[in-house]
Amino acid sequence: MNEPSPDIPAATEASRSTTIVARESGLQRNLRPAQLAMLGLGSTIGTGLFLGSAIAVKLAGPAVILSFVAGACIALPMMWALAEMAAAHPTAGSFGLYAEMYLHPWAGFAIRLTYWLCMMVVVGSEVVAASIYCKFWFPGTPAWTWIGLFSLVILYVNTINIGNLGTFEYWLSMVKVITILAFILLGSALLFGVGFPKVGLAHYTADGGFIPNGWKGVGLGVILGLFSFFGIEVVGSTAGEAADPKVAVPKALRNTVTALVLFYVAGLALVVGIVPWKQIGMGESPFVRVFQTVGIPAASHIMNFVVLTAALSSAVANLYFAARLAFSLARGGYLPASLGRLSKKEMPMTAVLASGGGMVAAMVLSKYFQDSLFVFMIGLSSFGALFAWLMTLLTHLAFRRHHQRHAKPYLQLGPAGPWASLAGLAAVLAVMLSTWWVPGFRITLLAGVPWLTLLTVCYFVWRRNYPRTSGPGE
Secondary structure, eight states: OOOOOOOOTTOOHHHHHHHHHHTTTTOOOOBOHHHHHHHHHHHHSSHHHHTTHHHHHHHHGGGHHHHHHHHHHHHHHHHHHHHHHHHHSOOTTHHHHHHHHHTOHHHHHHHHHHHHHHHHHHHHHHHHHHHHHHTTTOTTSOHHHHHHHHHHHHHHHTTSOHHHHHHHHHHHHHHHHHHHHHHHHHHHHHHHTSSSOOOOSGGGTTTTOSSTTHHHHHHHHHHHHHHTTTTTHHHHHGGGGBSSHHHHHHHHHHHHHHHHHIIIIIHHHHHHHHSOGGGOOTTSOHHHHHHHHTTOHHHHHHHHHHHHHHHHHHHHHHHHHHHHHHHHHHHTTSSOGGGGOOOTTSOOHHHHHHHTHHHHHHHHHTTTOTTTHHHHHHHHHHHHHHHHHHHHHHHHHHHHHHHHHTTOOOOOOSOSSSHHHHHHHHHHHHHHHHGGGSTTOTHHHHHHHHHHHHHHHHHHHHHHHSOOOOSTTO
């Protein structure tokens, strides 16, 4: 690791904050508001909705609708917190940098490094999902072939200039948005018999009723519901490359969460209404299963193409986010300096390549864990996201307290007082603990707790050699 440049000891809190933010300068500010929103949707709408939702349906049955509504309620205070802080400090390091400024340097280091590694796993899980979708057309082709091919494409897109990357992701995400809206219209027509034989509402209460696995199943389904909202954080990171971040980032976050609530709740309500929930398995997307069930084979091929596009779009956006976290860590002195360097196009090329490690791991592991790799990878990555949300909500409490104590104005989106963030904290902590009872998700705690312990020991040993002073929280 390179030694970080220490802040000036006599600096005021304001100047220390400015110093922390300034060290991430150099990135182009070319992303438009529409591109920010689509990056958020691109990161979020992927395997969580199109493939991971199958796990949630198995846990909760038709009541998966309630699980995803609960996930949306937990995501709301997170969105308020991140938008307020991103408007005040538009940087690529996003919540990690805010934690360093308002909590402690350890918090900023731990949240960024943990989330960076977990985002690498997420990108790997997306290319694994893409290979699963390809089995729909090419069942005999080895998964590693698709994983390798898609990995090269995703790496290339993330090394072109930021304007072109934003445009590429915009259109990939637009395919998902248009398709989900079309799915909602078509699914509603099938459910209520408008132009198609009427499916009706019987599947909502068949096979054990609306809540066949009890409220425990609904609660465990919230884990997957919340997982489907993981990725909205990428909008906070785009603040470092947004043309008008103080206005664009809060707007993009609001639009992203609103769209996700509509897509997830309405989409899954139609899925479990059209297909008996017990017939939905992990081998394919529940959305593709809908079209197969109603006998529209051409539509199932189209939908499979769309969910493949969704996985690739999500991988592109998440690799973008992972690379910015690595860039932020390197600029802060926590990772090798080479990861903080920019190319002639002002892109963090080395950080992008290093952040693609999850795709390499996915390609290797796919040969040995063909059936369980996807669930294992999202279970492992969930710890990073849950930890990031916990720390972001904690940081927001300190952020508001700091601004109120010093009579500093800030953009207030959520309710006054600490209660929204406190409620979000309690809910995220409950979800994290409940992963122990979800098949395949015990790895979330089994790997997460020892990792944080190791990370903490390494940080304080390192800091003893390289002492530094940082931010208003120090």
